């Protein structure tokens with residue numbers, strides 16, 4: 001894949017930043033695409049832009065904030081809602097689920113990629129993600145890949161380097177790519193909008209720090 005280009009769906013968080021550097025290793029040229037979707041913490045877009053510049057990839061940010069107006073009850077986009085630690089028993093998904101988010105992101109990314117003459121799309125979704133968001137599952141990605149090819153009579157390939165690995169293994173991948181420190185200190189995963197190690201108590205911070213502790217412990221044992 002070394003003479004081809006890839007487009008990475010890039011939020012500036014741990015997962016997509018790992019994917020950005022994964023793509024840099026596997027593709028000759030990498031573009032990154034970020035989205036303003038009405039998220040509470042727009043700092044993540046600024047962080048994405050500066051990380052992309054630092055990584056030496058072309059970056060673009062697209063305003064798709066209509067997504068947050070389509071549905072209610074999401075704590076990542078509705079400032080009146082607190083971010084809950086866990087989903088309650090009567091909820092199918094946690095309040096951090098943004099319906100359609102990856103469907104829109106990847107569809108828009110595919111149109112953009114087509115415009116740029118790019119066939120490879122990269123996204124940091126993971127089926128092992130604790131939340132079990134339906135649009136992070138492998139079956140959804142494969143289905144959308146077929147749909148995008150039919151929709152534009154093209155041959156896209158959606159790459160999901162993190163699909164079958166957990167957070168500990170994602171940290172390991174970052175380390176192997178030589179960017180563990182950069183990802184640890186500069187990315188923003190925290191639901192409360194604090195970069196690096198974050199607030200420490202939201203679900204995203206807990207997942208991230210548990211994975212990091214496990215990985216650092218395993219590295220020491222070697």
Ligand code: ZN
Nearest residue numbers: 190199202205
């Ligand atoms: Zn946090």
